[in-house]
Amino acid sequence: MAQKKAGEVEAFLSQPDFSFSLVLVYGPDSGLVAERSAKLAKNFGVEPSDPFAAVTLSADELEKDIGRLFDEAKALSLLGGKRLVRVRGAGAGRALSDAIGELSGEKLEDTLVIVEAGDLKKSAGLRLNAERGRHAMALPCYQDEGRALDQMIDEELSNAGLSMDRDARDALKARLGADRIASRGEVKKLCLYALGAPTVTEEDVAAIVGDVSADALDEAIDAAASGEVKRLPHLIDRLATAGTPTFQLHQTLLRYFQQLQALREGVERRGEPVGRAIDRRRPHFRRRPAMESALAAWTLSAIDARLQAIESDILASRKDAGLALTITHRTLMDTAVEAARLRARGRG
Template identity: 40%
Template sequence: MAQKKAHEVDSWLKKPDPDVRIVLIYGPDRGLVSERASAYVKQLGLDPEDPFSSVRLDAAEVEASPGRLTDEAGTVPMFSDRRLIWIKGAASQKQLVEEVKHLSASPPQDAVILIEAGDLKKGAGLRGILEPAVRCMALPCYADEGRSLDSIIDEVFSREGLSIAMDARHALKAGLGGDRIASRGEIEKIALYCHGQREVTLADIEAISGNVAGVSVDDAVDAVLIGNAPNFDTAFTRLVGSGSPAFLILAGAMRQFHALQMMRAEMDSSGKPASAAVASARPPVFFARRKLVESALQRWNAASIARALERLQAAVLLTRQRPDLTEATARQALIALVVEAGRGRR
């Protein structure tokens, strides 16, 4: 199968198969998708800024210009042995899917096609085409948690000659969100603040950390989970008013609903009460949020969680198709979930 599990992706990117001609990097963590795409391009040894060896396309361009991707894939490179065709913003665009299907059946000899996509359903669209294909690869990117965050923290701090106290590590991880670029930026900021020191302390974290997951993001998402409309409106308005992208709230909501889905499945399969499911959750639920998550599990069943994730995925897709409507799209989708959570308590 031309796919890797989430924990296998980084090792594959360190030594990618040179015979692979179409690579799909997808998932809800846009920052991680972008970072891994850049890492793959670096391994290829092609200059993405060189117009003779690389071309960048948006999925919307492929959709609007039938045959464009096929033509680019068939173009013979002038000054290199391969051309890079880098496509961003992919989802379920019909024309893109059709051209990728055609190309996967007969992969280009002189080009590598790299596709960045959002969260894709298993067995459908681009995943359904590329995962079973020859000389193709599908790489998932999910929100950083647990060991993934630890590896980034260790990478950045060790590079700067810093160690980090255990209480500081816990505080830092609790404030990091589900976007790789935002998380790395926060860690880099702390490393710069602590330049010249030997250890990062809890006081340093408290002094400099802006909480990349965002207090307002957490407040907004938690209000969605339990159907608290006034708190949601206040948190959402404060967040977008500060200049933060509304997409972060959608990403945070997707991350929390995925966590709810796993806990709800545990409850339904084993008969555990909500408190036991929360207590045994991996990664663990921060103790200050446990009561809230238990309440959310009483409001959301498996079917309603699945509907919520579908609504959020549709909203994310629309924000990419119409960036000018991102705030309105996010607010509308999240308010609908607030209403559904409110109904769940009756």
């Protein structure tokens, strides 16, 4: 079986074996998958943006016309030389899985097919077919942790001619998100900020690297609970790009409404003013307006119904990991729409 363990992937990418003409790169971190796919293409010697030697295909489109993949994989470069075929967004599609099983059984001369996929279970057809193929290699990519994250930081520090002490490194790692590309961008920004200094300090990290993922998460939850329907899709996209796990979004929303329920009980059953209830919660001043709006709009019965809906969506997302992001997006948007409806009714 042609596959690498997660800890062996970087070594393979540094000295790739192109006797494997089809490579499946998969994992939950879309940024890391894209970065490693690009590194593999670079080492193969074909620029992905070269229209004469490279083509990028969508997995969704291939499910409608899988013959396109065979045509592109077996076509010759218009100017001669090597050819790169890159497939993005692969998942549970049956047509693509079967095609990969067929293509991985033959050697494609001067052609490399790179398939980028999300997190795949061991039983996933796409993963099984790639691992079993004589001329295919499967590369699992997981979130930046431990040595992999340190390696990326060291690369950027070395490129900038900088060093970093342990305290600064720990502070930096604590602020980086789950997405490799976003994390690398933050480290590059830090290096540019510290350029010319002998070393990167903890103060530099605090000054320039914001905990973007945490801030965006709070904004999204506040927007959903207070009914900011138009603003919410952008916030969800930011979180998805940063690689924020869907379970974290669901659990944070669930906890928020559990806290809102406790506060609303004081308002409805004890006659406590909304402002006083918020004072007891002591939210950050930036979150206070949204919380006041939410507490004033959501009744206990509406909160109960929303908690049941959130719990149902959490269960559904766990049963079907491939739809987890779609389900989470729906949960947040449904919450925002209901909040907006309640606010409008309260003003009426």
